[in-house]
Amino acid sequence: MHILYYITSHGYGHAVRSAAVCNCLPDDVKLTICSDIPPQFFKEEVMIPHDIRPGGFDVGCLQSDGVTVLIEDTLRTYRDIVVKNNSLLDDEARWCVDNGVDCIVSDITPFAFDVADRAKIPSVAISNFTWHDIYSPYVNQYPEYTEMLSRMAAQYRKASLALTLYPSLPMPVFNRKIPTPILGRKGRNRRDEINAAFGIGKQKRLALIYAGNFGLDDVNWRKLEDIGGWEFVGVYPLPGNPRNYHTVSKSQFRYQDLSASAGAIVAKMGYGVFSESLLNGIPLIYLPRDDFAEFPALDAEARRLGSGVCVGADVFAEVGWGRALEEAVAGNKMVPADGGGAALCAAEIVCAAKNHPR
Numbered sequence: 001m002h003i004l005y006y007i008t009s010h011g012y013g014h015a016v017r018s019a020a021v022c023n024c025l026p027d028d029v030k031l032t033i034c035s036d037i038p039p040q041f042f043k044e045e046v047m048i049p050h051d052i053r054p055g056g057f058d059v060g061c062l063q064s065d066g067v068t069v070l071i072e073d074t075l076r077t078y079r080d081i082v083v084k085n086n087s088l089l090d091d092e093a094r095w096c097v098d099n100g101v102d103c104i105v106s107d108i109t110p111f112a113f114d115v116a117d118r119a120k121i122p123s124v125a126i127s128n129f130t131w132h133d134i135y136s137p138y139v140n141q142y143p144e145y146t147e148m149l150s151r152m153a154a155q156y157r158k159a160s161l162a163l164t165l166y167p168s169l170p171m172p173v174f175n176r177k178i179p180t181p182i183l184g185r186k187g188r189n190r191r192d193e194i195n196a197a198f199g200i201g202k203q204k205r206l207a208l209i210y211a212g213n214f215g216l217d218d219v220n221w222r223k224l225e226d227i228g229g230w231e232f233v234g235v236y237p238l239p240g241n242p243r244n245y246h247t248v249s250k251s252q253f254r255y256q257d258l259s260a261s262a263g264a265i266v267a268k269m270g271y272g273v274f275s276e277s278l279l280n281g282i283p284l285i286y287l288p289r290d291d292f293a294e295f296p297a298l299d300a301e302a303r304r305l306g307s308g309v310c311v312g313a314d315v316f317a318e319v320g321w322g323r324a325l326e327e328a329v330a331g332n333k334m335v336p337a338d339g340g341g342a343a344l345c346a347a348e349i350v351c352a353a354k355n356h357p358r
Helices: 013-022 039-045 071-098 111-119 131-141 143-157 191-198 221-226 255-261 271-280 294-305 313-317 322-330 341-354
Strands: 002-007 030-034 051-053 103-107 123-127 161-165 177-180 205-210 230-234 245-247 264-268 284-287 308-310
Touching: 002 013, 002 341, 013 030, 013 039, 013 103, 013 123, 013 271, 013 341, 071 111, 071 131, 071 143, 103 111, 103 341, 111 123, 111 143, 123 341, 131 143, 161 341, 177 341, 191 230, 191 255, 205 255, 205 322, 255 271, 264 271, 264 322, 271 284, 271 294, 284 294, 284 322, 294 308, 308 322
Parallel strands: 002 030, 002 103, 030 051, 103 123, 123 161, 161 177, 205 230, 205 264, 230 245, 264 284, 284 308
Antiparallel strands: none
């Protein structure tokens, strides 16, 4: 059984949850991942044997910083990619046939469903949103891209099945949908080991900061030193090198273990950080994210569950979230959520692949 998995290169959240699904596939599956995410990431995260094919078949959203979308640049760049994709469609479909691909999975590259349709292979979408959801309000501002958006909707409609991840947008472009539990990584509490590795006293509280690969360089990170009683860890160095912040490598601690070991997570809101907050029972401090349709759904669910505290962009930039940290930890009544989403997705992929007529 050969699975071809297209993964958008927009940030690492899609790749993180896709890796969780891949790790639930049977050992005898041949897995090929098609993405422009660096191969080293999949080497670290995907535990079963796999091959990598480069593939920048969508652009996601171009951003000027961690939360600001360059709307017109995004639409213009994706239009250029569509032209390139059209020229590659026959070759991509032929590769699938020649290499015996039984099912195509996509999170959430639209072109993948054109390929599956052309090669007559079943396809499975896995996401909590589509780029059609994200781009629709952008096209309202720039109606010259309406035809492009309509074409994207037609591509998504070709999916054999969509596994809609909790909490998801409605995603009306899909014809057949199965609601799916939250998908992400559970970690192990390794607080004592973290304390020992960085010389952190047991009396200190610990928070994980995730700035993301787009960065949040306009934040006055030196003000972390003004938040008494707290130490901070993260996988990216911070400008200003605050004394109470410690940069962690994956060779030391897995990211999900940092999540499970912290008293709070501080991040920009996205599905990856939201899922790890719920799966590990750790409250989340986050900042608003404009012009991205996913944010209101995640924000509303975090507020409903009492699992997150949203602080204003100005407050976040000045690191004025000491009180929010204290309130989130003091009021935390979260119980780690069950993480059955990855196994369910893997089972549906295998089922779809078995239905591929040879």
